[in-house]
Amino acid sequence: MSEKVRVRFAPSPTGSLHIGGARTALFNLLFARHNNGTFVLRIEDTDTERSTEESAAQIVRSLKWLGIDWDEGPEKGGDFGPYFQSQRLELYKKEVDRLLVEGKAYYCYCTPEELAQRREAALKAGKPPKYDGCCRNLTPEQREKFEAEGRKPTIRLKMPEEGYTEVDDLIRGKVVFENSVLDDFIIVKSNGIPTYNFACVVDDNAMKITHIIRAEEHLSNTPKQIQAYRALGYDIPKFAHVPMILAPDRSKLSKRHGATSVEEFKDQGYLAKAIINYLTLLGWSPEGTEEIFEIDKAIKEFTLERVNKTAAIYDVKKLTWINGHYMRELDVNFVTEETIPFMIKKGIVTEEEAKEKFDYIREIVDISRDRSKTLDELAESIAFFFKDVTEYEEKGVRKHFAKENAAKLLTLGADALEKLGDFTLETTEATFRNITEELGLKAAEIIHPTRLAITGRTIGPGLFHIIVLLGREKTVERMRKAVKWINDNVHAEE
Ligand code: GLU
Ligand code: ZN
Numbered sequence: 001m002s003e004k005v006r007v008r009f010a011p012s013p014t015g016s017l018h019i020g021g022a023r024t025a026l027f028n029l030l031f032a033r034h035n036n037g038t039f040v041l042r043i044e045d046t047d048t049e050r051s052t053e054e055s056a057a058q059i060v061r062s063l064k065w066l067g068i069d070w071d072e073g074p075e076k077g078g079d080f081g082p083y084f085q086s087q088r089l090e091l092y093k094k095e096v097d098r099l100l101v102e103g104k105a106y107y108c109y110c111t112p113e114e115l116a117q118r119r120e121a122a123l124k125a126g127k128p129p130k131y132d133g134c135c136r137n138l139t140p141e142q143r144e145k146f147e148a149e150g151r152k153p154t155i156r157l158k159m160p161e162e163g164y165t166e167v168d169d170l171i172r173g174k175v176v177f178e179n180s181v182l183d184d185f186i187i188v189k190s191n192g193i194p195t196y197n198f199a200c201v202v203d204d205n206a207m208k209i210t211h212i213i214r215a216e217e218h219l220s221n222t223p224k225q226i227q228a229y230r231a232l233g234y235d236i237p238k239f240a241h242v243p244m245i246l247a248p249d250r251s252k253l254s255k256r257h258g259a260t261s262v263e264e265f266k267d268q269g270y271l272a273k274a275i276i277n278y279l280t281l282l283g284w285s286p287e288g289t290e291e292i293f294e295i296d297k298a299i300k301e302f303t304l305e306r307v308n309k310t311a312a313i314y315d316v317k318k319l320t321w322i323n324g325h326y327m328r329e330l331d332v333n334f335v336t337e338e339t340i341p342f343m344i345k346k347g348i349v350t351e352e353e354a355k356e357k358f359d360y361i362r363e364i365v366d367i368s369r370d371r372s373k374t375l376d377e378l379a380e381s382i383a384f385f386f387k388d389v390t391e392y393e394e395k396g397v398r399k400h401f402a403k404e405n406a407a408k409l410l411t412l413g414a415d416a417l418e419k420l421g422d423f424t425l426e427t428t429e430a431t432f433r434n435i436t437e438e439l440g441l442k443a444a445e446i447i448h449p450t451r452l453a454i455t456g457r458t459i460g461p462g463l464f465h466i467i468v469l470l471g472r473e474k475t476v477e478r479m480r481k482a483v484k485w486i487n488d489n490v491h492a493e494e
Contacts, residue, residue: 005037006210009063009070010200012044013056016261017063019314020215020245020253023279025068027242028213030280030295030302032071040207041073043084044200046193056084062262066272067295072207080207085199092194095202095232096155096187104231105187107153108135109146130183131156155188157198157228165223170211170240170304177223185224201225205234213240213304240304243283244311253314265319269342269376273330274323283312292325324373335369335378336362342379348386364469367461381460385470389456389478392485396458400448407486409435409446410453414479423472429464453482 009025011017017025025041032039041063045051060074072078082088099105108131110118119129136158138146146153160179167175187198194202204212219241229236247257259265265275273294280298281291284307327335340354340361354361364382372378392401400406416431417423432450436443447463454475455466467475 003210005032005035006040006208007032007037007213008040008042008204008207008209009068010042010044010203010214011059012047012050012196013052013059014047014050015055016263017059018260019262019279019282021059022062022066022068022262022275023245023282024213024215024242025063026066026276026279027284027302027307029068029070030298031211031213031304033299034302037210038071039069040078040080040209041070041076041083042203042207043074044196045084045086046196046199048086048191048193051086058263062266065266066262066276068276085203088199088203089193091206092188092199092202096194096198099157099187099231100155102231103158105155105157106136106184107138107143108156108184108186109138109143109151109153110135111151128181130181131185133184136184152190154186154190156184157187157224157231159184159224159227165226167219167222167226167239169219169222170238171243171307172219172241172309175219175222179223182223182227187228197221197224198228201228201232201234204237205229205232209237211238211240213242216241216244240307243308245282245314246311247314250311250313257314258316269374269378270319270323271326271330271338271375274319274326277326278319278322281318282314283308292322320373327369327372327375327378332362332366332369335375336365339365339375339378339382342375343382343386346379346383348379348383353386360469367465367469371460381457384455384457389454389481391456392452392482393457396448396452397490399458400452401482401486402490403445403449405439405441405445406449407483407491409441410449410479410483410486413446413450414476414483417467417472417479418476420472423468425464425468428467432464449482450479454478 007028009021009028011021011025029039031037041060043056043059045056056074063070070076072080073083077083096105100107115131118132118134122129122132135153135156159182163179165177165179165182167177169175185197186195188194203209222239222241226236245253247253253260259268262275266272276295277291277293280286280293280295284302286293286298286301286306336358340349340358343349343361344351344354349357349361361382364385365378368382369378372381412435413432416435417428420427420431432446433443436446448458451460451463451466452458454470460466470478
């Protein structure tokens, strides 16, 4: 590519950053990095009724958390700022004035009610319900009369009435739109604020954007925007519309399909790297079959040719599977740091305790993380190291505590551990094996009830790892407590 690649992600701050938006941002980033280009973040906040500063801040936060790093934009600045559309109104005004003077745009005084009425009439008459061009050629007198009535005009762009507008899309190929179906669309609302289709074009030109990579839902806006580029005398950038993301049942992705915003995934205990990995594969396919894909590798391989033309199916199971992979493989210090906020939120440790006992928590995370698919699950699964066991898993009670010799084995085990010298993996294991061997039993006979006694659960990391990390005192205490519980509950019922 000869020109320097410049791409942008241009979210409207009307809510949180969703999976779809994050995927669009990521593809822009991958494309920019692959081509040594520049990635711009622009906040499209001209819709004053729906945009909020909080939502802009949240989008910025989510992007940063994901590691989707922009070169120019909020917090970073750059040569083409400001990067909030609400701060660029003068530029839009200048360009609109130019169009008005050149006769390429015009004031429209129709009220919303009048427009609605005429749309209905057109539909009844079997005509396309588009704007009928009624204000295209108003005389100065007609305009004055409307102004005197106190009407606040919109400004519309004159569209060609015949012919075609072609979009040469880098993903979808050539898409042709008939001009006769295009409205003279509104470029400035009656409150003086430009619309998306206009502000976007002025900015993409002013910011020297070379490739517009965005969601497929904007493909239908593209012919309008191309007409605006022409009217303004701008060079037309390249377009690439990435396919939609659908729910597993191929319906539109929505709340009822579970978490869809980045923040929600974060709160549920997904790792940023896992989400990035998952999003990379959502509508893009690498050359090989490998599905674990860190961002550097994705940057190396990313081309728009490999973006799929068909909709991507969102599959939270796959995301969770990928998350499990990163839970196991990432640096244990990092995973520990990420787990701690979940422990604090659950009241398992306080912030101070977490700081003090970081090394201890890391050891626990190290032996436990293989079994958890999310940070939240992991935090929950290690709570027993810090909190007394107050409940025993019912299935385990039936299987392990209800056995005749359970209380006896737990007592023997507790007695032996109490007397044991060095308290290590090897010595604790040997102690348990001796007890069962002497009785002609398998080691499992003591291992299962002990696990249930000291963790409340039937599955988890290796028992002797747990015993050593939990420590002699707590282990023995919990075993004895379980003996009492068995006597009170299991045998009392007999
Ligand atoms: N603000 C638009 C949106 O969030 C941007 C579309 C575009 O990338 O042109 O959908
Ligand atoms: Zn009109």
